[in-house]
Amino acid sequence: MATLFQGLAAVTPLSPSNSIESNKLLFSSRRSLSERKGNNFVVRSDAKVNKVLKSGAARKHELLIPNAVATQGSSSVASASKPGHELLLFEALREGLEEEMERDPTVCVMGEDVGHYGGSYKVTRNLAEKFGDLRVLDTPIAENAFTGMGIGAAMTGLRPIIEGMNMGFLLLAFNQISNNCGMLHYTSGGQFKIPVVIRGPGGVGRQLGAEHSQRLESYFQSIPGIQMVACSTPYNAKGLMKAAIRSDNPVILFEHVLLYNLKERIPDEEYVLSLEEAEMVRPGEHVTILTYSRMRYHVMQAAKTLVNKGYDPEVIDIRSLKPFDLHTIGNSIKKTHRVLIVEECMRTGGIGASLTAAITENFHDYLDAPIICLSSQDVPTPYAGTLEEWTVVQPAQIVTAVEQLCQ
Amino acid sequence: MSFTATKFSHSLLAVPINSSTLRSNDKPLSFSTDLFKNNNPSSSFLGSTQKLLRFNAFNKPLFHRRSSSPSAVLLQQTSNLLITKEEGLVLYEDMVLGRSFEDKCAEMYYRGKMFGFVHLYNGQEAVSTGFIKYLRQEDCIVSTYRDHVHALSKGVPSRAVMSELFGKATGCCRGQGGSMHMFSKEHNVLGGFAFIGEGIPVATGAAFSMKYKREVLNQADSDNVTLAFFGDGTCNNGQFFECLNMAALWKLPIVFVVENNLWAIGMSHIRATSDPAIWKKGPAFGMPGVHVDGMDVLKVREVAKEAIDRARRGEGPTLVECETYRFRGHSLADPDELRNPATEQELKTIDKKIDEILEDAVEFAEKSPQPPRSQLLENVFADPKGFGIGPDGRYRCEDPKFTEGTAHV
Structure with a gap:
């Protein structure tokens, strides 16, 4: 619990000036992006993703959906006329999760306090009520075991999202992530897929101490067979969450403790981002x-x-x-x-x-x-x-x- | 009383196979040829937690339990033990296959046909056969680094296992797994896991899937069971305890099968374990713990039947400790219990058949092609987009060098 309170405390004091500034900058960049029509910020509707992705050249210029419009810091006076809806990053993750759980009954969440408590950063808030305790499974504090359990479930037909209450805790599950999550598809000669998403809050927060302020990308990056993405805005958080869930590869989704309260306006239309694009x-x-x-x-x-x-x-x-x-x-x-x-x-x-x-x-x-x-x-x-x-x-x-x- | 405290040596008749059929230096494979009647049909399932807990009170200190302590929970024979002659011959054949396959592995290893770490199962056949031959094809098993025989019992062909060991493209994992990583999706072999204890959570996850399919996806017919095999050394590892807890907590359809062969590599079980009676850890987590003579396939099968049926009925997990590896003297059973025993000739026919199967498996493996270079980069990702986008904007897996296996990743 101490951990949890510290974590939450770390999020709240995200200095308003800082976040406003970021959002302003984000806003300007978005605007310029939409003028530029490159491929990196193209959002595709899911149905087209695979088809589009198959030919490299055709990856570009397809299916533009209006870009997310980042809100300015003062935009709490949200005008109803603007397209899309405004939410915080953790809510965007939750929205992506919820949409995928509605879409595919094999998608489930497991981790510490993800159910009744709603997740330490509330990414799974109210999902247990909606989808039931088995689909949003509160596990004992046993990272190695519940991560392995997610892998076994994935081998037998489910698409689990495994939440590390803090990414650092997943060091206790490093063997499962490396040897089973990363390698098992290969060692089984391609027979078993491991479509899991491993996600959770990480990074250096506000004075959380060494163990809770881990930068784990370097630890995980050389595991073969694993993809890693890091979200940074509500818009890409949702799109990457959905893409990670749909991927047949194991994906580690990095979230940052200091970004959960970033606010942004995102499209009402469904969108999925590419896991491989900058x-x-x-x-x-x-x-x-x-x-x-x-x-x-x-x-x-x-x-x-x-x-x-x-x-x-x-x-x-x-x-x-x-x-x-x-x-x-x-x-x-x-x-x-x-x-x-x-x-x-x-x-x-x-x-x-x-x-x-x-x-x-x-x-x-x-x-x-x-x-x-x-x-x-x-x-x-x-x-x-x-x-x-x-x-x-x-x-x-x-x-x-x-x-x-x-x- | 449902449980009897007795020494293994007072148990069932086991007749060593004619020693001329044995090629192993290990202890002889034993097999009860008696298909006996039940003496004590009043016995219920041995695994009620309450009864076991009560029974615990009578345990003596465990230091000598291998030789004289009456700490073992052994089943009274029940009607469950009745198997047909045909079933008996299936068990026999599977055990002979397991033993002979491992002997053949040793031979091939010393001939330089297979490499790396190869752990043989000699002596423990009754556990693999007793449990796995009671499963359905859809049931899952999770094994350890000592996994050849589990895969064979589950139905993976000798050819596929042998050529995997030879590192050939025709192996059950295309030569990418090896001795300690046998998988078969078709036979629901979820893997050999080479690190201690890491397979137990995976097995727990497979069992969770079954519950999920039944209760969330409303697949009422999803009543498959998962078996997790592991050894005595693993029972001092955290993943074991973590999974006992979760499996009992959620009443998952899983059986934890401990193959206690007394040794964790070079560490004696007694020296490594505060309370060496592993089965007693079941009741501590609210599940039945059962102790069985792992050298006797019929007794193992009886326990397996109870535990697997129980899991299938949705009544939760069971922990079974099979004492194995150490050959024990056998008492004679009442000849009156013998009924339609298999003949020596029938057993010899099976031995001959196994010889032929293994000759064929070796020949098949020998003649099979090495994995081609093009295979190197396959199966790293289920979706090869995971290799990412190259400087030219195309997915790197679209580069012919990826299908040729010559790309640098």
């Missing part, structure tokens, strides 16, 4: 900034300063942490010739390190400067607020790095 957040010319999850907002804060200083950065939320969308990333690099990676992951063996390697391998000839990778420090996340702040990348560092890159 999201163009802000098109620009001078430098490519690759980021994901919460760091997207630090980057956008920095972008504001950079624009004032005369820079025009291109910001891409890579979203798919494994595999990388090399197409979107490559196209951007071919345009800007400079790359800055901003991540909350740890430096050694992290997502940024893998991304650096992939870019060097594929686009070395297009680079005019060495890649800069800003990661969080390789330290257990400290409790003290100041130390914690120095652990993760701050907007000022991003500004400095861009200035250095564009010299």
